[in-house]
Every structure is written in C-alpha cells, then in structure tokens.
Amino acid sequence: MDALRNDVSRNARYGDLSRRIFLVPRVQVHRLNLTGNTVTSIDLSVEGIRQLLQLAPGCAVVVANGTIEATRLALESLGVGSLQFGSSRVGNLMGHLRSNITVRIKRTALGLVGPPTEVETTALIVRGSAMGRRFHHQVTAADTGAPNPEQNMWSLVPDIDLINSLLASQDPNWVSITFRGIGEMEDQRAIGNINPAMSWVDLSQETDQWGMRRAYVNLVATPNDRKLWAAMDKAALNLAAALAKSPANIEYWNAPNNQWQAAPLQPDASGRGFWQDFLGTTHHESGTLFMGAPGASITDTNGKFHGRSNAYVVGPAVFPTLGSANPSLTALSLARRTAHAIVSAAAPGPMAGFVSLSLAPADWQMVKLPNSPASMIHYGSVMETFGWYGLYWYLKEQFTNFILSLDWRISRREENSGVYIRIPAPNVPNALQEADAKGHEVQIDQRGFDSVTNTEGHPLKVTGAIYDLQAPSASTQVQIGAWNNYLIEANGPRIRVTLNGQLVNDYQSSRQQTGYIALQCHDFLSRTQFRNLQIKKLP
Numbered sequence: 001m002d003a004l005r006n007d008v009s010r011n012a013r014y015g016d017l018s019r020r021i022f023l024v025p026r027v028q029v030h031r032l033n034l035t036g037n038t039v040t041s042i043d044l045s046v047e048g049i050r051q052l053l054q055l056a057p058g059c060a061v062v063v064a065n066g067t068i069e070a071t072r073l074a075l076e077s078l079g080v081g082s083l084q085f086g087s088s089r090v091g092n093l094m095g096h097l098r099s100n101i102t103v104r105i106k107r108t109a110l111g112l113v114g115p116p117t118e119v120e121t122t123a124l125i126v127r128g129s130a131m132g133r134r135f136h137h138q139v140t141a142a143d144t145g146a147p148n149p150e151q152n153m154w155s156l157v158p159d160i161d162l163i164n165s166l167l168a169s170q171d172p173n174w175v176s177i178t179f180r181g182i183g184e185m186e187d188q189r190a191i192g193n194i195n196p197a198m199s200w201v202d203l204s205q206e207t208d209q210w211g212m213r214r215a216y217v218n219l220v221a222t223p224n225d226r227k228l229w230a231a232m233d234k235a236a237l238n239l240a241a242a243l244a245k246s247p248a249n250i251e252y253w254n255a256p257n258n259q260w261q262a263a264p265l266q267p268d269a270s271g272r273g274f275w276q277d278f279l280g281t282t283h284h285e286s287g288t289l290f291m292g293a294p295g296a297s298i299t300d301t302n303g304k305f306h307g308r309s310n311a312y313v314v315g316p317a318v319f320p321t322l323g324s325a326n327p328s329l330t331a332l333s334l335a336r337r338t339a340h341a342i343v344s345a346a347a348p349g350p351m352a353g354f355v356s357l358s359l360a361p362a363d364w365q366m367v368k369l370p371n372s373p374a375s376m377i378h379y380g381s382v383m384e385t386f387g388w389y390g391l392y393w394y395l396k397e398q399f400t401n402f403i404l405s406l407d408w409r410i411s412r413r414e415e416n417s418g419v420y421i422r423i424p425a426p427n428v429p430n431a432l433q434e435a436d437a438k439g440h441e442v443q444i445d446q447r448g449f450d451s452v453t454n455t456e457g458h459p460l461k462v463t464g465a466i467y468d469l470q471a472p473s474a475s476t477q478v479q480i481g482a483w484n485n486y487l488i489e490a491n492g493p494r495i496r497v498t499l500n501g502q503l504v505n506d507y508q509s510s511r512q513q514t515g516y517i518a519l520q521c522h523d524f525l526s527r528t529q530f531r532n533l534q535i536k537k538l539p
C-alpha cells in the first residue's frame, strides 16, 4: 500500500498514463491458462463478473495470493502436484507449533528489592533447537500478578497517559512471565510419493460459486512434531524453574481452571498441553510450492515454477523449510529476489561487441538550469526523466568513435527529450550551453516543437533530427508507449542515427569528435524512459 501511495503522489500527474503500479480491487483470480509452458491469459472475475485477461507477450505472472490460494491455483492451472491419490496433491505444508506458558516468579527470587517504583516490563527472544529443528520463545515479563505480562508493554507503547494506572496496578510481590514458544514443523520436500500421514493440500471435489474446486488442506502434527513441541515446552518450563531458583518461588497459570497453581504444568493423557495452540492458528502456512532443484521441488530459487516460462510465486509458499521465525520478512526478502530475476530476464544482455553502460546513480550526474528540479528516476533497469531542464551526464568515460544503442519510450506525444553525444564535461563553465554548442543532440520529440514560436512541425527539432543541425531523412513517428531503439554511430565526422532498424539521419559534423554522453530532462510534461544502454567502441 505504501508503494501505491508513493506512486500516486509522484506519478499521478497525467492519470493512469504516468502511473507505475496498480491495485485492481474486487478481483478474484480463478485460473491461469497455459499455452505450451507460458501463462497467456488469466480467468478472473471483476466485481463478480467473470472475464478473461489476455497477457501481452513477455508478461511475467507472479502468484501472490497466500499459501493456500496460490497452491490451489498451481494445482488447478500449472500441472503441479503428484497424482498418486487421484487428484493433484502437494506436500510440505507447514505451520508453526505454538505454546503459551505463563508463570509468575517472586520478585525476591529475581533479585528485585521492594515493590516496583517504576513501570517494569520487558521482552526478549530465547532461541533453541531440538531434533535438528528450531524453536524460539518470545518472552515477555511485567510486574503484574495477572497472567498477561504483554498487556503492560502494549498499553505503554501507544499511551503514556496510562502510566499512572499501570503503576497503581503493579504487583508488589510477583513478576509474570509468558513464554510464547514457536516451533518448526518437520518438512516433507517430496514432489511424488507424498506421505498422506503428513500435511498436504489437494483439490477438493467441493466447488465454489464459480465452479472451481476448492483447496482441501490437511494440516497435522506428526509424532516428530509432537516431540519437538514437548521439547520446546520443556525448555520454557526449565528456564522458568531456573529463574525461580526454588519451587517455592514460582506459580504456573492454569488457564482452563483460571487460577495460579504451585504444581508444575502437566500435559494430558494424549501428551497435549492446554497451553498449546491448535495447529493453523498462527496463520504461518507455508512450503507447498517450495524452492529447490528441478525434479526435486516445485519452484526454482527465484520462485519460478519449474518448466513454466513466466509463472512465479512469492510468499511463504516457497519456503523449503519453515524455521521458527515469523515468516513475513523472509518472504519479503525472497520476493525481492523474484523481482530482480524477472527484471533481469526481461532486460536483454548487451549485443556482441557491446558493453552495458553502468546504471549506478554514482556514475551519472545531473546538471540543471537554476531552480530546476530535474532528476532522473531509476526504476531498476529503467531510467525516467523528471522535472524540467537538465542534462544527465554519464561520468565514467568519454567516447570518441562508437556505436551507442539504447531503448527509449514516451508516454504522450508532447514529450521532449534527447540523447547527447560528444559533449564537454559536466564541470566546465556553462556546461548546458557548451553541450548544445560543441556536442550533438539526437532529438526525441514527435511534434518537432519550437518553443519560441510555440509551433509544431519543425524538421530540425523532430525525433531523429541532429537537433537544429540536420532533419531526419524519413518519418520518425513512433507508437506512444512502445519501446524504440536508437543506434547512434559516431565515427570521425560522420554521425548516423538508426531508429528501430531504419537509418533516419546521416550527418557530417564539423564539431569536436570526442566527449561525454548525456540524457536530457526537458520539461514537466515529459517522462521519457530509457533502458538497455550499451556501447561498442570503434577504432
């Protein structure tokens, strides 16, 4: 949501045309449709009306609708899952094993002298492992005789006005401590031969209102999970007992009986403790579309479905194992990796003999007119002009004879930009004027606009022109919104411009034959984008 808000505040100037990210509300995705190995359309409903969304060639599809729904889509649409039980099934479904053990320990046993004079509350993490798997305890403590030590912390954080009532309600004798244990379920990284006694997801015979089969979820704790759970709880109880030093200094909260008891907590005859939450209540379901090697997992380490050219998944669904940490930050980190992989796959590498220009902002410098807010925004591998007049110098190197290849696109006909070549350094006096006077601008402007007369149609100022020096020799009208390619060859005095494969300018220059490259920010109406800048040096 933050990304959307940022986009609206920054890019909504020309409505949807200049926006970069959209959230389409009230859409339900039913199915992904494959042509060969590629998702080419999506079966969905918008505001309750079923529709087919056709995808443009090259489009990547990222399934990001939560572990269970993502799994349903993959089972339904992507040929994922073992057929050993008739209907496609995936294993490796995991959640966390969670316990909530609360004790109270005498202040004196903790070395605290006298009743509390300040609000005393704390929180910490204690990590452990058993049977090769992890667990941790989220420990919260407060000077309260009641079994809710977290309450003081959460009350205090937002509202300092509550401090007097918190102080008045502190217990003079006891410190309450909750050990919230989070344990790692065992994984089942198999794509065939799935153990039905472990956790899995398949497609139910029951259908939803759209006639689509629902996901059926089987989430169970295995005997090994029960052992880890017991070990985790024992670690908490041992830690509490060690803090208390003597059984006389500790009491245990018995939630079903709603009272403190001196006797240590015991599980019931089935081995389950009342302090253990039911499975699934942590909402940390994960793992069904786990990453790994082809043939041994569902997705690769970028979250792309094996054997599918453009379908990815993000979220805890891709975890091979769960660990004990809450899943969101891990899932977000992996989602960044997926995003990088998609961008890298979409951005072609340099052509033979060419090298890519660096996109690191440190390798570029904007020189602006006084008070101009000109900037170049870097969106991954795409750069976009912003504000009004400035030139964005590529600092790393000067070039003499070369072929420069770059892609550019405009989002509206009125946009104006240009590619400067063989210009002086950005730190010379009057660098912007010097660039115009000594270098060359290969123009981008569909209108051929002259700002002095406020008129269009000037051949020396239209796309493909060597600005104010030589008009293009062919039409240079391009499709708005589509990427175009400029191949700019500068060899001795000769400068040739090829637009989308067609030679449009062949110019003999009498100006300097070496210098820098720069991209032009022209005006607020222009949000010209550039990508895939690469250069081949000529002898």
Ligand SMILES: Cc1cc2nc3c(=O)[nH]c(=O)nc-3n(C[C@H](O)[C@H](O)[C@H](O)COP(=O)(O)OP(=O)(O)OC[C@H]3O[C@@H](n4cnc5c(N)ncnc54)[C@H](O)[C@@H]3O)c2cc1C
Binding pocket: 027, 028, 029, 030, 064, 065, 066, 067, 069, 282, 283, 284, 285, 314, 315, 316, 317, 326, 327, 328, 329, 331
């Ligand atoms: C009460 C609660 C507390 C939690 N606390 C924590 C915590 O403290 N720390 C932590 O790390 N994790 C926590 N989690 C877990 C965390 O929220 C999830 O792991 C995480 O949100 C999963 O991210 P996701 O992108 O896979 O799915 P989600 O965040 O669930 O996003 C899926 C989105 O897809 C949409 N969607 C679903 N199906 C479709 C469909 N067919 N078509 C179109 N859209 C669809 C949903 O509406 C939703 O907006 C908590 C979860 C819950 C429920």
